[in-house]
Amino acid sequence: MTLNQAGVGCDLQVEVLSGSACERLRELGFCEQSQVRKLAGGRNLICSVCGTRLAISRELAEHVLVKAAG
Amino acid sequence: MPSPPEVAATLALIGNPNAGKTTLFNALTGSNQRVGNYSGVTVEVKSGTFFTPHGRKLRVLDLPGCYSLRAGSLDEQVAVDALAGRLPGEAAPDLVVCVVDASNLERHLQLALQVVELGLPCVLALNMIDVAERSGLRLDPAKLASELGIPVLPMQASAGKGVIELKQALRFPLPHAASATWLTAGVEPEAARRAYISRLCELAARRSAVHQWTLSDRADGLMLHPLWGWVCFLMILLAVFWSIFSFARIPMGWIEMAQGALGGWVSSLLANGDLRSLLVDGVIGGVGGVVMFLPQIVLLFGFIGVLESTGYMTRAAFLMDGVMARAGLSGKAFLPLFSSYACAIPGVMATRTIHSAKERLVTIFVAPWMSCSARLPVYLLIVPLLLHENEGSWKQALVLFCIYAVGTLSAFVAARVLRGRLGPDTSASHFMLEMPPYRMPQWSYILRHVLERAWAFVRNAGTLILGLSVLLWALSTYPKSASGDEADKLAHSAMGRMGGVLEPLVKPLGFDGRTGTAVLTSFSAREVFNASMAILFRVRDGGDKKVTRGMLREQLAAATWPDGRPLFTPLSLLSLLVFYIYALQCLPTVAVVARECASWRWALGQFIFMTGFAWFASLLVYQGGRLLGF
Secondary structure, three states: EEEEOOOOEEEEEEEEEEEOOOOHHHHOOOOOOEEEEEEEOOEEEEEEOOEEEEEEEEEOOOOOOEEEEE | OOOOOOEEEEEEEEOOHHHHHHHHHHHHHHOOOEEEOOOOOOOOEEEEEOOOOOOOOEEEOOOOOOOOOOOOOOHHHHHHHHOOOOOOOOOOOOOOEEEEEHHHHHHHHHHHHHHOOOOEEEEEEOOHHHHHHHHEEEEEHHHHHHHHOOEEOOOOOHHHHHHHHHHHOOOOOOOOOOOOOOOOOOOHHHHHHHHHHHOOOHHEEEEOOOOOOOOHHHHHHOOOOOHHHHHHHHHHHHHHHHHHHHHHHHHHHHHHHHHHHHHHHHHHHHOHHHHHHHHHHHHHHHHHHHOOHHHHHHHHHHHHHHHHHHHHHHHHHHHHHHHHHHHHOOOOHHOOOOOOOOHHHHHHHHHHOOOOHHHHHHHHHHHHOOHHHHHHHHHHHHHHHHOOOOOOOOOHHHHHHHHHHHHHHHHHHHHHHHHHOOOOOOOOOOEEEEEOOOOOOOOHHHHHHHHHHHHHHHHHHHHHHHHHHHHHHHHHOOOOOOOOOOOHHHHHHHHHHHHHHHHHHHHHHHOHHHHHHHHHOOOOOOOHHHHHHHHHHHOOOOOOOOHHHHHHHHHHHHHOOOOEEOOOOOOHHHHHHHHHHHHOOOOHHHHHHHHHHHHHHHHHHHHHHHHHHHHHHHHHHHHHHHHHHO
16 A cells, blocks of 8 residues: 555555655655654655654655555 | 964765754864855855864864765755865865764665765764663664774764764874775665665664654644644744744843933034034944844844754744645745745755755745845834834734735745746655754754854944945035025935935835935845934934934934925835835845856846835835825
């Protein structure tokens, strides 16, 4: 599922990053196999990655495929 | 006498934004720093010097914060160029200090590894270890150092801890460059780096829990709430405005008293005549009319500094993203625009973090309409006249808030129109924002910054404004007329004649020649308006009247047209306010815009558009109001 579709408060693991902005996403900490917790959804999402709080737009989140962390 | 010590080596500080680079830079160099002006480079690179415990003088460059050396934005490009020795007049640094946030090595180490790959000697400054340790992270700096092959120094730059150890690590000969052991043939460098960092963090930076719900997150639950977040935001803004008025009243009173006392003392020393008039009316009156607003400007800069330092600004940028989108901008444009409330020049420079070139241009174009602090003296002179009150009342704060709101809304509308005309970007850019945890404001940093700006303001008053006040006084006194009537004397002087020429141009706006002249002089610096008005409207009766702001307001309230009608009616005051909201009266801003946009056409276009718009808006307000019967 995409990051947008994931529920708020869920612990997720990043599977695939696609799209033209994936380089910047990786620089911010969204890499494959990163552990992400979605804190808020909406127009801009707030996620917790590697101890940092990151806000990314909905369009970007569409390109991030995640699965529920085991 | 021994010659001054030579610089033994040059260091560069590199790191992500928010890693504490500048804090470390300030801790190292203290006051021995200056902002670099490299031709062709518009980004600020600060450089400073310090001495190591071994007595060597080292030079250090504070490079702009960047997430990687891929160079996506201007800031990053400058950092890359500096490391490669491509900055004009700068060789490549002898050593690079990578400042990383110890709480977030997974991300920050990426940049450090890229620097090592460049073959430059490197030292890792593991900053903010206090926060990392508090959050349960188990760090092993020795292990990190042995794995990476470079010195690793834990520190807390904001408290000055670890800085001495860093200086000691910089003993000569400097550490060698490490080799990039993670790079292997056949594996993509980025993937290799990620795998290496992942392994390294397992070994030397284990987290107790992958995600934590911190106090900061709890605060964000409120501050970023779709409804309450906005309520908090507006309350904070209003509180800032109101505080600027009420707290500043006391020091302003002191400045006023001092000004009056000084004027009285000088008057008592000198005989009635030109010299006394020059000193009391020209110098003390003129410069005083500007300096008395120092408390408010200090408070404004102080509040902006506190909001930035606590980390709230990023939350505000997050909230504002939706609103900015309607103006064709993104949340990234919020900080530059908000900084423009203090001064458009740093605001324009802050647009470098905006990736989209077109959005950057638009932001730069509308930034001067966020009423800057130089307009405050003008607003604060006119608003009490408008309300027939002394300052401090909440009504004045409200009116001032409305003035700012009008400027801001116009800026957004203009941004939207302009963005539409510029068309879409060649490469799409997306909203991405890192929100650092809330922290206590760094008072020493804020204080230093505020004092710098206050000193710049006072120095400006003591030089440019003093010079202009003397010039204005001379122009309004000479040539002298034989007549004893005040109005005749003024009309006869050079300033009066200028006013006579200007009057037809500004009369439709509700201003007379004197006001028009004052407006013209304020194109050199907006605050000069107050000085000019003080000189042009003074009552020259030869007595030792104290020139105070209250006095100036009384003089303005009593001013009339030749036929006896009051000059400053509410409508003409409103028209004057509108003119100042919109006119671009700051030549340094025009120069900075030309530099940032690399185009004089854009800067001049902005100047002509804004000034013309101001004239028309003023005309509309005045004539429209007359038609409506005000």
